[in-house]
Amino acid sequence: MKPWLCALMAVLAFAQPIEAYLHLTAVRAGQTRTLKWQRVPVRWHALDRGASGISGSEFQATMARAFATWEAVPTASIAFQFAGATGAEPFDDDGLSVLGFQNEPDMERVLGATGFLVDTLTGEIVEADIFFNSAFPWSTSAAGDPNRFDLESVAVHEIGHFLGLGHSALGETEVRPEGGRRVLASSAVMFPISFGRGTTHDRALQPDDIAGVSALYPDGDFRSDTGVARGRVTRNGGGVLGAHVVAFNPARGELVGGFTLNNDGGFEIAGLHPGPHIIRVEPLDDADVDSFFSARNPVDLGFLVTFYNRLFVAPSGGQGDAFTIAVRPK
Amino acid sequence: MTRHAHVAAACVLAWLACAATTASAQVATVPSIRWVEIEVGGGLIGGARLGTVDANLRANARTEQAYRLFTADHRFERAPAFHLRAARPFGRRWGVQGGVAVSHPALRADVSADVEGAPALTISETVDQYFFDAAIVIAFEEFRLGRLVPFATAGAGYLRQLHEGQTVIEHGQLFMAGVGVKYPFVSRAAGFVRTAGLRGDVRGYVLRSGIAVDDRMRPHLAISGGVFIGL
Secondary structure: OOOOEEEEEOOOOOOOOOOOOOEOEEEEOOEEEEOEOOOOOEEEEEEOOOEOOEOHHHHHHHHHHHHHHHHOOOOEOOOEEEEEEEOOOOOOOOOOOEEEEEOOOOOOOOOEEEEEEEEOOOOEEEEEEEEEEOOOOEEOOOOOOOOOEEHHHHHHHHHHHHHOEOOOOOEEEEEOOOOOEEEEEEOOOOOOOOOOOOOOHHHOOOHHHHHHHHHHOEOOOHHHHOEEEEEEEEEOOEEOOOOEEEEEEOOOOEEEEEEOOOOOOEEEEEEEOOEEEEEEEEOOOOOOHHHOOOOOOOOOOOEOOEEOOOOEEEOOOOEOOOEEEEEOEO | OOHHHHHHHHHHHHHHHHHHHHHHHHOOOOOOOOOOEEEEEEEEEOOEEEEEEEEEEEEOOOOOOEEEEEEEEEEEOOEEEEEEEEEEEOOOOEEEEEEEEEEOOEEEEEEEOOOOOOOOEEEEEEOEEEEEEEEEEEEOHHHOEOOEEEEEEEEEEEEEEEOOOOOOEEEEEEEEEEEEEEEEEEEOOOOOOOEEEEEEEEEEEEEEEOOOOOOOOEEEEEEEEEEEEEO
């Protein structure tokens, strides 16, 4: 491996001060680089063996549908190319981006994961691999199987990481008595916790996912057709790090989320359709904080859900006026 | 706009046109015709509910159900309005009129029922709102009370709304019908100013598109008064 290349696991997401959602970044010598593919189409390979009752060809077809879902976003310019089946394993650092099953029974809560080889000088992703944990039961049934996890839904999520997206916090969960969390509801494929067996909701991208990938790979009109909300979240006058800021467009029924990503409590949410939005701020208490931020970041969870006291009007292109939302401690 | 609303607007216009024709036939005297009447004035445009919308997440169920994060009830508040109108009479009975009314209503959203217990609150922005309309005006001379002449009007027009910051413009259509009275205190056959007086009316507007959270038409009631001169 060349010295400037670095392998990262997908769940490692670092604060990135320019864009909202969570775009994966790498930090080198104090410089933050957004991770993204710079050469398209992005070529991917499918591992030539299936698992969990899913054949290699079924696996390949399912992955192709999942890639096509992201490729179909009209405001993003990403493209993929299937480069063939391979016997190479994911995470081999071999220059091939490989998707495939691997049996990891010790990873009892991990359905899948994405890893990268990146150029930390430029942020360019040069290889990304996805594994699906064959210790779980999987399904490719069109309607889903109530006893199995939907492979396409999880693939769409992992391909979001493959593109450079981190996790979204647009979801509500409850703690299971036996440990872990159960998703009550979510409006982002990139929410870190799966809906569970039998549910195929995450085959379809949500506005938050679309805004995230479009901000990362904007097409020609994305920046001029959509607006940016920016501002600060404060508590007792100081900035709040790691607050989840959600913009709701009542006319379209769309929710797009972002985070405060620095100690000043600053946030930006790009990709908002022009018009009024209701802005809601909540602590990151519906999933483990390390699903979103590095453990070394002191994320503030001790405040009450708060709405911004004005309607925010997203402009048609560019940024709206910056505003501050003062939250109260719990 | 629904098909019914189109039909209703057309019927109002047709009825007014018929009324004008009938009324003209009953009048023996031919009035002097002003080329144009200019009116300026102001009034109030009433508020209107814009609808309630829920901020929903996708629930964890195999059937598509919604999980409400919070709800928001939207409305326009009542606001002062100022107008400038120009009318072209085609006789004492009827004429056509066009104008613009400008107002700055507050768009409010009552946010409540937050799933995590955030207190309810009302949030708002101020909108610049322009009604551009053209209408038929029918004067009912047979119901004249001294100098006070009642009239009816109906028309349609263009709705333009600018959100706070004036970078986002919403477009729509408006349909209007109303009644009012004119009180001319100057009326002469010659001279630069042929007539002058006061005018007041009550209008019902139905707005389509523009700022909305659903596809329904929104009714607004407006009252206005002004001074007019006929040139």
